[in-house]
Amino acid sequence: xxxxxxxxxxxxxxxxxxxxxxxxxxxxxxxxxxxxxxxxxxxxxxxxxxxxxxxxxxxxxxxxxxxxxxxxxxxxxxxxxxxxxxxxxxxxxxxxxxxxxxxxxxxxxxxxxxxxxxxxxxxxxxxxxxxxxxxxxxxxxxxxxxxxxxxxxxxxxxxxxxxxxxxxxxxxxxxxxxxxxxxxxxxxxxxxxxxxxxxxxxxxxxxxxxxxxxxxxxxxxxxxxxxxxxxxxxxxxxxxxxxxxxxxxxxxxxxxxxxxxxxxxxxxxxxxxxxxxxxxxxxxxxxxxxxxxxxxxxxxxxxxxxxxxxxxxxxxxxxxxxxxxxxxxxxxxxxxxxxxxxxxxxxxxxxxxxxxxxxxxxxxxxxxxxxxxxxxxxxxxxxxxxxxxxxxxxxxxxxxxxxxxxxxx
Amino acid sequence: xxxxxxxxxxxxxxxxxxxxxxxxxxxxxxxxxxxxxxxxxxxxxxxxxxxxxxxxxxxxxxxxxxxxxxxxxxxxxxxxxxxxxxxxxxxxxxxxxxxxxxxxxxxxxxxxxxxxxxxxxxxxxxxxxxxxxxxxxxxxxxxxxxxxxxxxxxxxxxxxxxxxxxxxxxxxxxxxxxxxxxxxxxxxxxxxxxxxxxxxxxxxxxxxxxxxxxxxxxxxxxxxxxxxxxxxxxxxxxxxxxxxxxxxxxxxxxxxxxxxxxxxxxxxxxxxxxxxxxxxxxxxxxxxxxxxxxxxxxxxxxxxxxxxxxxxxxxxxxxxxxxxxxxxxxxxxxxxxxxxxxxxxxxxxxxxxxxxxxxxxxxxxxxxxxxxxxxxxxxxxxxxxxxxxxxxxxxxxxxxxxxxxxxxx
Numbered sequence: 001x002x003x004x005x006x007x008x009x010x011x012x013x014x015x016x017x018x019x020x021x022x023x024x025x026x027x028x029x030x031x032x033x034x035x036x037x038x039x040x041x042x043x044x045x046x047x048x049x050x051x052x053x054x055x056x057x058x059x060x061x062x063x064x065x066x067x068x069x070x071x072x073x074x075x076x077x078x079x080x081x082x083x084x085x086x087x088x089x090x091x092x093x094x095x096x097x098x099x100x101x102x103x104x105x106x107x108x109x110x111x112x113x114x115x116x117x118x119x120x121x122x123x124x125x126x127x128x129x130x131x132x133x134x135x136x137x138x139x140x141x142x143x144x145x146x147x148x149x150x151x152x153x154x155x156x157x158x159x160x161x162x163x164x165x166x167x168x169x170x171x172x173x174x175x176x177x178x179x180x181x182x183x184x185x186x187x188x189x190x191x192x193x194x195x196x197x198x199x200x201x202x203x204x205x206x207x208x209x210x211x212x213x214x215x216x217x218x219x220x221x222x223x224x225x226x227x228x229x230x231x232x233x234x235x236x237x238x239x240x241x242x243x244x245x246x247x248x249x250x251x252x253x254x255x256x257x258x259x260x261x262x263x264x265x266x267x268x269x270x271x272x273x274x275x276x277x278x279x280x281x282x283x284x285x286x287x288x289x290x291x292x293x294x295x296x297x298x299x300x301x302x303x304x305x306x307x308x309x310x311x312x313x314x315x316x317x318x319x320x321x322x323x324x325x326x327x328x329x330x331x332x333x334x335x336x337x338x339x340x341x342x343x344x345x346x347x348x349x350x351x352x353x354x355x356x357x358x359x360x361x362x363x364x365x366x367x368x369x370x371x372x373x374x375x376x377x378x379x380x381x382x383x384x385x386x387x388x389x390x391x392x393x394x395x396x397x398x399x400x401x402x403x404x405x406x407x408x409x
Numbered sequence: 410x411x412x413x414x415x416x417x418x419x420x421x422x423x424x425x426x427x428x429x430x431x432x433x434x435x436x437x438x439x440x441x442x443x444x445x446x447x448x449x450x451x452x453x454x455x456x457x458x459x460x461x462x463x464x465x466x467x468x469x470x471x472x473x474x475x476x477x478x479x480x481x482x483x484x485x486x487x488x489x490x491x492x493x494x495x496x497x498x499x500x501x502x503x504x505x506x507x508x509x510x511x512x513x514x515x516x517x518x519x520x521x522x523x524x525x526x527x528x529x530x531x532x533x534x535x536x537x538x539x540x541x542x543x544x545x546x547x548x549x550x551x552x553x554x555x556x557x558x559x560x561x562x563x564x565x566x567x568x569x570x571x572x573x574x575x576x577x578x579x580x581x582x583x584x585x586x587x588x589x590x591x592x593x594x595x596x597x598x599x600x601x602x603x604x605x606x607x608x609x610x611x612x613x614x615x616x617x618x619x620x621x622x623x624x625x626x627x628x629x630x631x632x633x634x635x636x637x638x639x640x641x642x643x644x645x646x647x648x649x650x651x652x653x654x655x656x657x658x659x660x661x662x663x664x665x666x667x668x669x670x671x672x673x674x675x676x677x678x679x680x681x682x683x684x685x686x687x688x689x690x691x692x693x694x695x696x697x698x699x700x701x702x703x704x705x706x707x708x709x710x711x712x713x714x715x716x717x718x719x720x721x722x723x724x725x726x727x728x729x730x731x732x733x734x735x736x737x738x739x740x741x742x743x744x745x746x747x748x749x750x751x752x753x754x755x756x757x758x759x760x761x762x763x764x765x766x767x768x769x770x771x772x773x774x775x776x777x778x779x780x781x782x783x784x785x786x787x788x789x790x791x792x793x794x795x796x797x798x799x800x801x802x803x804x805x806x807x808x809x810x811x812x813x814x815x816x817x818x
Contacts, residue, residue: 051736051744118766327460335460357527
């Protein structure tokens, strides 16, 4: 079992970080650096969008080809997406410059960017920024926080966490930071997740654990259904914990994977919660599905549905919209068999049983839907598979933020 | 070539219709009847939702098995969906009762319903309503309008049209009526389309023409991405025009299909335009796609995207959101090759050329985006396939209408 400890990405052994304002944004921190004292392995999961930012292409090359990693440079305020060949060269230049600062090769540096798309990177500012920032790299708790601040854009709070677990008598630490805001400033909908750990694990299993955790967390949240050009999740492992290398899907692998899932689920929910426009969070749980695919499709369809989102905003226990979303999802189920309930700290109302509508008390419904965190639970009675998804409501504030003229500037 | 003539579903030879208020709704018309003087063939395209209203199952049996049709009874205000076995029996009872009134068998009667889901049909009201309404059945123009009124729910205007074409020297008429409102009162998002025609055509080609026309029209609109439990498009053909039967995909088939597409495109756009919440319409045209599937996926992804919809509302020429929607759609394209422009009666701005961002004048952009009908044109330079889609904006009004507590009552 793991436990939550105070800390962020500098919590595992051998990781340093920092974050500073270098002038891409007006005032807020806009550059974050991470280094590992020893070469580390890395794994990544990247956006499936056809339109990919330059750093996605760069990092994918490194993680796919099994390169060793010594550091990461991330900027916020400029996405370096839709910037063509120049963007690719600029990204490489940024990696190269940071590599030189810390005595590494450019191929050992991961990169990341988030912010406005279609704008060339301000390279003078960035190169000068690296020069001014890297000397602050430190194991200190404070610098982990600075790094977590350096990657956010419209987020209203930083997202970081650290976990401690025990692998074969050795203390292993996992640290993480993420960015992503529920309410999606235009073209900044990116979710970035960075995990550091001192665990000793094979590259293959590191990649597998990351992929599995992303599938159940980031891939199951919906704010507005958009896929960003810049989304990615990275994990860097430097083996300094000294545990015997994990090379099989044994109990230690499971423990590590569960810890990764825990962090990423926390960050994923934070992303949904964050942002001005989101006033409520829904957690949808599908149980009793015939296949995993059906469970996931159905769970995802509900948090993605605009009508469900507006009903949530309106505090309306609208089972009809939930059912309609499921019906159109492509996921398999039998409407005449399902149970459905809405739950929260305010109570619980059952709205369907064996496919029949259950009459409920309006006041009880109001008490349940009036809360911030709403749980929609659906049992399909079709099989043994289940899935969870998370989403937020669709509010007036969302339309205001996203509908404002020239909102991307 | 066809031409638009005044009229609705009673325009073709041998069709009668009527529409009255029978008491399902408080005040507005809520029952529509159609009959053909002679037995007719019928074709249907139905919702793909797993959750299907009773009439969908009933009509599908008839059109699939090649039954001959003498009439149609439609009610609005109650969807007869999620009503289980009772709903299926009630639907049959409604068909049977209308059949008796006009001297037909229940298997010769198509049915339709739209309105609140999960409520049992008020059968006394409906059977009594049929008794009081069927005597008004008439060829008259006025009764076609009444029928068009009887099927609408939240629509703010009736949707009807008639076309005349010439097939082998014979005058052929197509009449139609539809319901569907852009702005989607909860659980009433249904699109219903009814077409009558006196053309003589094989059942197989009638079905094919309908399917093709729906694919390019109703299937390419988006209001909120929801798939209704009640959606369907029906066409009834009674052969009274006396043209030689169309049995091949010849020029006459093409003419008929084009006319069907014309009516259904008109209705599909009407649906998007209708409703309080929608203030703007966008027409997206993808050209130069490598395959038809890619063209359709990409076109559809743009009108479905919440961020594009809010940008449209905000009159923002936000190419970044359009590109992001395309990127995540699953449709294939090369970002570095595309051209994109925004057009309207207010002018035209090019925003991308060969994948590069084109700087545009803010005032010109405002002039273009300030109009009601906005055209987004994208050339992928990848091939010869194209597709069009239509959608509306996402406004404050949308959130108000759909977020109101207990809005379904």
